[in-house]
Amino acid sequence: MSEVFQGNWRWRVTEKNAGFDQRFRIEGASSGNGIYPGVVGTEVVVNGDNWTVTLEWNNGVGSGWQESAVLSSVGSLSPLVLIRILGADDNYPDQRDGDFDDLTIVAVDLDPIFDVVQRPFAVDRGTLTMLPDGIFDVSQGIQYMGVRIRNDWDYDWDETTGVTISISNTSRIQLQSQGIRVIDAWTTPEQKALQQEMSGGFVKIPVLRKGQERTIYFKLDVSSAKPSKPNVNFVAQRVAWDPAYDAPSRQVARQIFISRSTYDPLNRELVAEVPEGTVYMRLNKVIVDKESLEKATLAALKNPCKRQPPRPGQDSKTSDRDRLRDDLKRSLEDLLSGKPVDPCRLHALLDTCCSGSPECKDGGGTGETNPGSGGLGDGPGGDNWCRFKPFNWLPVEFEYRIVPSPPFAGQFGPLAFEDPWWKVILIILAALLAAASLVYDYIFAGQDPNFVIGNITAKSNRSSSNVDAAIARLNGSRAIDLNVLEAQSDDRNNNLPINGSTGGTVAIDRSDNGDRGIQNAILGNAVFKSGARSATTRGLVSSISLNTNVDGVSYTNQVLIAQLAAPNNQPLSQGGDSGSLWVDLIGRRPVALNFAGPVSDDGSNAIANPIRDVVNLFDLHFNV
Known part of the structure; x- marks a missing residue:
């Protein structure tokens, strides 16, 4: 009867106790197929995904080559190396003696007990997300290396087998020479986050059934590496220590990609x-x-x-x-x-x-x-x-x-x-x-000179002036437009545009009104502004005598702007909106300068300096 094998095995005839001629036949392998004599010392290495071995006898007087009965047993040479022993019982079925020692062949499993089923990939240490295409990049410094392994052994891995996986010592030396450092120091939070336990550079694998897969992680510092495609060799070990665990035939090599x-x-x-x-x-x-x-x-x-x-x-x-x-x-x-x-x-x-x-x-x-x-x-x-x-x-x-x-x-x-x-x-x-x-x-x-559009020429003393503002002199790299940006098509608050449609700008009234082109905020009037954060929104002047404290500085008689009634309520002042000009919706003249909002940053109101205080402090004019 033929015996089925997978993987890489070394076969050797160790014993013959028969008067008949003996041989064994390998079929279906990637390499090692053939018919081999049943002579003690005969040896062959066979490799393939799925192949068979058949033990045969010939009495030399007309039987031709016939299949022997086979007794198969399993043993081990070391904690990681399994062997299969095949014993043949020759002759016709009704004439066999049942000793199964006519020909003995020992097969040594040359494969590692695991496989790495895909290219190891880079994982960002902060977000635990895979980097693009799993490529390690020098700019990211220290990264986790995700390794997808599969149990290819003949047995399940559990606490008894005590299997661990690491990077081989020779591979560590080779990686170090290429500017890649394997880091074995792990914090407890790291191990918890990745749901694994490290010990001396080895990842403990508590349970993994035969044929099952899981992802384990190592830590690499590629900050000194060059763009390259180095190999990383992985090895398995057991609690029952195998001194030959990192023999070349026991290593699984996979390539990683490093960019810069x-x-x-x-x-x-x-x-x-x-x-x-x-x-x-x-x-x-x-x-x-x-x-x-x-x-x-x-x-x-x-x-x-x-x-x-x-x-x-x-x-x-x-x-x-x-x-x-x-x-x-x-x-x-x-x-x-x-x-x-x-x-x-x-x-x-x-x-x-x-x-x-x-x-x-x-x-x-x-x-x-x-x-x-x-x-x-x-x-x-x-x-x-x-x-x-x-x-x-x-x-x-x-x-x-x-x-x-x-x-x-x-x-x-x-x-x-x-x-x-x-x-x-x-x-x-x-x-x-x-x-x-x-x-x-x-x-x-x-x-950065590419970003600088001007220089600050004056700023308020917030504690003494009751104003939070500054004046910048533009350097010409950005056009000057004293109008207000209208709600844009991609604004999140464009459901209530000032001019009835999105896009463009809203012209403020810059005619000479004898009052520097401004007007006082009027209680209950609608006002609008264009902010860097919350875009173009409108609200109602709810107070012109607000006393408040912002960042430890007290302000008196400030303008408070409240939201319109739903569904027209919009965020009024959020982080990034400071410096926005509040303009009266009817008069189209500036009334206040935005400088604060709710601590929650939800934009439910806005606090602004009266524009008259600002223009008086800096001697400004809005009219032409």
Whole structure:
């Protein structure tokens, strides 16, 4: 009778106790098919998905080759290595003696007890979401590596078998030489979040039935890696320790993909590199949910990142040292020149460097007590890299160029990661960094010449002037339009436009009325404004003598604006709307300058300085 096998096995004839000739036949394998003599010492390696072995005898006097009866048993050479023993009982069925020792063959299982069923993929440590196409990117620093494994052993894994999975020692050394560090230090929150237990770099697998799959996680620091496609070799071990657990035949090798995405704020260009080429991408127009963007920005400001992603042409460690040196140099120069310097900032710069070493702390969850959060502020794996809370955005208009490496002539060239959609992958990677760049620009807009539209020339003393306002002199990079932006088609509050239709602007009355082009707010009158956050909305003047306290400063006789009755109620003042001009709906003249709203940020009311106080303080005119 034929015995069925799967996988990779080494066969060896160990014993023959028969007068008849013996042989065994392999069929259906990918390699090793054939007929082999039943002679002690005969050995063959057979591999395939599903194949058979048949033991046969021949009495030499006319029987020809006939199938023997076979007795199969299972044993082990070590805790991880199984063997199958086949014993043959020759002769015709009614003449067999039942000893099953006429020919003995021992088969050693050469396969690992598990398989990795797909390419290992990168997972962001803060959000626990897979990075685009599972590609590891240098800009993201330390990342989890998700590995989907399957139990390919002949037995279920349970607490008794005590199976664990790790990365082989030889593979760790090879990865380290390529700038990839395997991190074995895990916090308790990390292990709970990923629902696994680590021990000495091994992931414990408590229960996994034969043929079942599950995902386990390792931690890699790719911040010093180059765009590449390295192999990672995985190994299994048992509580009943197998000294040969990391033998080459016991390792499962899988390739991971590493890219390098950077953002150049000077050229406003995103750069994504893979071994086959580089894409340069510039965002010209995006649609952003300002509310979620502002929340991401606030989180980034509260949890500043200590490690900036590398700029194009820099490695991460050089970038860290250069940035720290430049920041420290500027702070010391300011201090020596008598300028005010935040001592906490100096302390933070000095504290970032390791004691007695020019290198910078990586803070990446490697056992430090304060690993930082990198702008994320939540999740089990926050670190000091610049990552940001996710927010809703959509690229509407962008341009890109692709430079293959090495350059090629003709229509066709190499494919990144052997994937025909490599250009799309690169753009996805660039888009990943683009989200971070939006927050970066949002935070540092006031320091970037590409964003500066003017300079502050005067500002109020809030405590003494009863006004919260400032005057900016524009530099000409942005057109001047004293009209009010009308509700736009994509405004969330465009159901009540001022002119009866969306789009365009609402002209204010700038004729000379002998009163600087303004008028007093009138109790009960309808007013409207165009805010950066809540867009164009209208309300009713409910008070012109409000006394209030905002951020510890007391204000008297302020203008309070209330919502219209439902269904026309709209948010009036939310974070980002400060500086909006409230205009009388009938007279079309300015009446107040918005500067505050509800602490809940729900926009249920608005608080504004009377416009007369503002123009008197700064000597302004709204009329031509």
